Amino acid sequence: xxxxxxxxxxxxxxxxxLTAAERASVDTHLLGCQDCAAAWHAxxxxxALTVPVAAAVLLDRVLAAVAAHPRQRRNARRGVLIGxxxxxxxxLAAITVTRLPEQLAEHIVRxxxxxxxxxxxxxxxxxxxxxxxxxxxxxxxxxDTTAITLMIMPVVRGAPVxxxxxxxxxxxGSVTLRFDVTAAGVVENATVIDSTDTVFDAAALAxxxxxxxxxxxxxxxxxxxxxxxxxxxxxxxxxxxxxxxxPRPASTDDPYLKxxxxxxxxxxxxxxxxxxxxxxxxxxxxxDELRARYELSGFQEGNVxxxxxxxxxxxGNYDRAIDAYETGITAFARGGVPSxxxxxxxxxxxxxxxxxxxxxxxxxRYKQGIKGTPAERGGTPLADxxxxxxxxxxxxxxxxxxxx
Amino acid sequence: MKQPQYNELAALIAPHLxxxxxxxxxxxxxxxxxxxxxxxxxxxxxxHLGSLKSATQPKAWLLKVQYRTFVDGIRRRGRxxxxxxxxxxxxxxxxxxxxxxxxxxxxxxxxxxxxxxQLDKEQRALLALHVEGYSLAELEAITDLTTDVLKARLYRAxxxxxxxxxxxxxxxALALEK
Numbered sequence: 001x002x003x004x005x006x007x008x009x010x011x012x013x014x015x016x017x018l019t020a021a022e023r024a025s026v027d028t029h030l031l032g033c034q035d036c037a038a039a040w041h042a043x044x045x046x047x048a049l050t051v052p053v054a055a056a057v058l059l060d061r062v063l064a065a066v067a068a069h070p071r072q073r074r075n076a077r078r079g080v081l082i083g084x085x086x087x088x089x090x091x092l093a094a095i096t097v098t099r100l101p102e103q104l105a106e107h108i109v110r111x112x113x114x115x116x117x118x119x120x121x122x123x124x125x126x127x128x129x130x131x132x133x134x135x136x137x138x139x140x141x142x143x144d145t146t147a148i149t150l151m152i153m154p155v156v157r158g159a160p161v162x163x164x165x166x167x168x169x170x171x172x173g174s175v176t177l178r179f180d181v182t183a184a185g186v187v188e189n190a191t192v193i194d195s196t197d198t199v200f201d202a203a204a205l206a207x208x209x210x211x212x213x214x215x216x217x218x219x220x221x222x223x224x225x226x227x228x229x230x231x232x233x234x235x236x237x238x239x240x241x242x243x244x245x246x247p248r249p250a251s252t253d254d255p256y257l258k259x260x261x262x263x264x265x266x267x268x269x270x271x272x273x274x275x276x277x278x279x280x281x282x283x284x285x286x287x288d289e290l291r292a293r294y295e296l297s298g299f300q301e302g303n304v305x306x307x308x309x310x311x312x313x314x315x316g317n318y319d320r321a322i323d324a325y326e327t328g329i330t331a332f333a334r335g336g337v338p339s340x341x342x343x344x345x346x347x348x349x350x351x352x353x354x355x356x357x358x359x360x361x362x363x364x365r366y367k368q369g370i371k372g373t374p375a376e377r378g379g380t381p382l383a384d385x386x387x388x389x390x391x392x393x394x395x396x397x398x399x400x401x402x403x404x
Numbered sequence: 405m406k407q408p409q410y411n412e413l414a415a416l417i418a419p420h421l422x423x424x425x426x427x428x429x430x431x432x433x434x435x436x437x438x439x440x441x442x443x444x445x446x447x448x449x450x451x452h453l454g455s456l457k458s459a460t461q462p463k464a465w466l467l468k469v470q471y472r473t474f475v476d477g478i479r480r481r482g483r484x485x486x487x488x489x490x491x492x493x494x495x496x497x498x499x500x501x502x503x504x505x506x507x508x509x510x511x512x513x514x515x516x517x518x519x520x521x522q523l524d525k526e527q528r529a530l531l532a533l534h535v536e537g538y539s540l541a542e543l544e545a546i547t548d549l550t551t552d553v554l555k556a557r558l559y560r561a562x563x564x565x566x567x568x569x570x571x572x573x574x575x576x577a578l579a580l581e582k
Contacts, residue, residue, distance in 0.1 A: 007555065007558075007559050007562075008555075010558075010562065011534075011540055011554075011555055011558060012539070012540070013537060013539070035563055035566075037566070038562075038563055038565075038566025038567050038569070038570055039559065039562035039563045039565075039566045040562075040566070041566050041569060041570075042562045042563075042565035042566035042569055043535070043562055045516045045565075045569060046430075046516070046520075046531065046535040046565070047535055049430070049513055049516060050513065051426050051429050051430060052429065052435065053422055053425070053426075054421055054422045054424075054425035054426075054442075055435075055439070058421060058425060058439060058442065059414065059417075059418055059421055061439065061443065062417070062421070062442060062443050062446040062447075063410050063413070063414055063446075065443045065446065065447055066410065066413060066446055066447055066450045067410065069447050069450070262451070263451055292476060293476065
């Protein structure tokens with residue numbers, strides 16, 4: 001009998017079923033082997049521990065706790081979608097939702113942050129997987145946060161249900177909606193202003209009213225944005241169609257410990273509600289917990305980091321905000337979805353810090369990222385204008401240092 | 405409206421509640437923390453009810469969630485809102501056993517539990533499930549580790565615990581003789 005044998009006996013729970021000869025053989029080995037003796041002793045001690053039975057009231061207590069965590073809404077709707085697909089006997093319809101930030105001409109306010117003391121523009125951006133603990137401890141910089149201006153950014157976008165009728169007929173289409181985003185980031189007064197087929201209107205409205213935005217910030221204050229427009233496109237899953245900008249919810253094969261859409265949405269809503277109540281720390285904690293508990297999709301994680309960035313930005317912590325935006329963009333890329341909202345504030349942050357190369361890279365990355373997606377069709381006037389401004393400073397693609 | 409949903413959950417978890425509790429008790433070493441852990445697991449189970457329902461082995465599903473919950477070390481918000489992400493035990497007021505602990509465990513058992521708390525969580529999680537009687541194959545399903553890794557970790561965990569127990573012996577004995 002050697003160490004391997006002794007451990008195999010414990011591993012396989014054979015220790016209580018040994019013959020007398022085997023037991024004697026084990027004992028002989030234990031006498032000569034301190035490690036095995038210690039392990040055997042520990043094993044025996046653990047087996048000898050008494051374990052009480054569950055209290056009779058535990059089930060009630062657990063159910064009460066479950067009731068205190070309200071289950072989220074959308075199960076029924078997802079069921080409808082799948083059910084319909086089966087009835088029609090076709091491949092599951094894919095849904096593309098496109099928000100075209102470039103076309104929201106009126107409400108877009110250019111993000112601008114006050115210039116800080118010039119930093120060395122060659123300083124590499126700290127790309128952030130540096131971890132929260134490292135991020136959290138530095139002192140908050142004393143900057144004037146009242147000058148911050150940010151545009152709205154969607155962070156919770158559930159895919160709408162493909163209307164069964166449209167699915168049956170095999171129709172694709174799009175709906176343009178106009179709405180307000182409150183200072184808390186909630187969608188209000190949503191109306192359909194244009195649609196290719198009225199069959200899509202209800203589904204688009206239903207989805208939109210569930211979306212949550214990071215509110216616009218003007219002069220350091222969260223304010224309502226009026227008359228925001230967005231386009232929701234409904235598109236079937238067939239070759240030749242552009243990629244989805246909102247990925248379909250993860251399949252239900254192995255969702256546990258992955259944040260399903262409901263968990264994700266409710267946590268993000270909680271974080272945004274806390275933000276609205278100026279409880280930035282609470283919002284951050286909600287996001288921390290979401291990230292710690294669940295394996296997020298790239299799309300979800302990108303949205304989470306956009307909220308972190310926002311939280312840091314409104315508190316005037318630009319280093320962390322940059323880190324968070326960069327992490328978010330990386331996460332979106334991992335999810336195969338271009339980041340749509342964070343490139344502009346990020347480029348502005350770099351610009352404000354005189355890191356013009358990094359600002360230009362951010363813009364170019366953005367343009368590269370949306371290539372081939374519907375967002376490209378609307379053009380990129382804001383990015384182009386920003387690039388032109390940088391060119392006026394002598395920063396162009398040709399002057400970018402290579403590498404990195 | 406909500407009642408049927410909870411009935412469904414109750415029907416799914418009730419048969420395994422004691423299993424979960426036993427494993428949780430082994431993990432945490434005391435009743436209140438074990439109950440909290442089970443509660444967390446059930447809240448998660450409810451959030452992923454569809455997945456639980458379609459699981460071929462609900463018990464393994466629940467144990468896996470419990471294992472991950474414990475190893476991830478998320479504390480319940482209500483207990484300590486600032487302690488997310490920190491060690492499960494790090495913010496306990498002290499390592500002294502609670503009154504309930506003392507009532508349930510003998511002196512010898514508390515000595516084992518003291519050593520037990522010094523293991524890292526991964527080690528505790530594995531040993532606890534193993535001692536509860538789960539086979540290596542079952543542990544593989546719960547932890548997503550291979551048999552070889554499992555064996556190696558079980559070996560190291562037992563060895564460490566054994567050494568902790570050996571060093572705990574002497575000073576305790578002296579203290580008692582006074």
